[in-house]
Amino acid sequence: MKRALISVYSKNNKLFQFANFLYKKGYQIISTGGTYQFLIKNGLSNVIEVSNVTSFPEILDGRVKTIHPNIYGGILANRLIEKHVKSIHTHNIKLIDIVLVNFYPFFEKMHTKKYHINSIVEFIDIGGPSMLRAAAKNYLHVTAIIDENDYELVQNEIEHNGFTSLKMRKKLAGKVFNFTSSYDSAISQYFLMDEKFPIYLHSSYKKKMILRYGENPHQKASYYINTIQNGSMCNFNQLHGKQLSFNNLRDMDIAWKIVSQFSEPACCIVKHSTPCGVALGNNIIEAFQKTYYADTISSFGGIMAVNIPITKELAKEINHIFLEVIISQNYEEDVLNILKIKKNIRIININNPISDKLEYIQIDGGILVQESDYFFPYDGNYKIVTKKKFNNKEIESLFFSQKIVKYVKSNAIVVSKGTQTLGISGGQTNRIWAARQAIERALEKSKTGLVLVSDAFFPFRDVVDEAARSGGICAILQPGGSIRDEESIKACNDYGIAMAFTGKRHFKH
Structure with missing residues (x-):
């Protein structure tokens, strides 16, 4: 007789209908405590409880119930290897043909603030992943099911062929390892939440x-x-x-x-x-x-x-x-x-605020990881380097513009009047082109009271010269740090333009 082991956290009518189908097709159903009670309650009377297979009761509040040779021997035996077949017969172990498992809801529970880490660990499934991985490893003979959307596919194959195809079992095995790797990755990230750059970089994402x-x-x-972060x-x-x-x-x-x-x-x-x-x-x-x-x-x-x-x-x-x-x-x-x-x-x-504190950029054969510039807001640090100082309106306009320039491709220039951008240019291979474009666009809207912000320092004084020629730029904010900073400072003093250095660059490649 064929056997199916069913042990799930999420119990619904879809599950019962599938279990009932297997029973009618001659499968002996083995199940664990909660699932066993669910199936019995709904009228599937000939279900065998796992403890009757293992001859050992569930212990440690259910932490140990399926970890037993009578279970894993039945799942892992390669039926083409005579030694395997002889071994399970010797130990009176019966083969298991289908393993249907879904896990404790770790993904969902870790986002619930009411749970302390000591409670969250109880939603880390041990037996479920182990059984499924065993079934997936032995996909030549065993059908491993993790996704309830696959019930119908498996049912159709059994209905028409009497068994699942090797192609189907291989695909389902792949889905098992795809899920278990994501599940373990989420757990790893949860425990290493305070470590920005761990030795191994895991990703846990759901389509x-x-x-x-x-x-x-x-x-x-x-x-x-992302299964970990609740980003916007x-x-x-x-x-x-x-x-x-x-x-x-x-x-x-x-x-x-x-x-x-x-x-x-x-x-x-x-x-x-x-x-x-x-x-x-x-x-x-x-x-x-x-x-x-x-x-x-x-x-x-x-x-x-x-x-x-x-x-x-x-x-x-x-x-x-x-x-x-x-x-x-x-x-x-x-x-x-x-x-x-x-x-x-x-x-x-x-629904959610910004939360991703790290950014990832994939390159061929690797991935770059950095802290998000979003979480480095204006901190009030700047140094006036010219004779002329900023007035309050210019300060407001400059630091409004600095929050924009962070999201413009380098080389980036933002020209604003008050709290309104009038000229934005970026993605140029040199800064003077970006400056000219941004200033030109701004002058189409206003000729006076403009401020200019740059994402990086001026390698030459040409940006200041261009700003002065416009006749409308009265204040500049930039990181500073060029070996020719003094030339830009002198140019600003000559033209009567106020300029400050922030010491903070905002490249966006």
């Missing part, structure tokens, strides 16, 4: 959605979420619009990080991983208007984020322009009804 394509239509893509992009809801794309998600991440830096009403529009307009306002409609009119051309088809709820007035204005995505923390029903007039616009509700 959230299949994307239409990657950066380009010929590239397939999917989106995975981990837990969001799409309330309306067509399917999100690979590029949408990248731009959403940047837009939300930018507005999340501010306590005042803030708006940001991102295009191709670069902010094209950012502004603060006395209210969200003012912040939006300043953001959009800072660069109406680049804003076309952009991703917009706001850090406070959208009003009906703003919703009506949004409907007059073309945006791909709108991001906010919550939406009133009447606001949603206005926004949904546009069929395809993607409306995103963000």
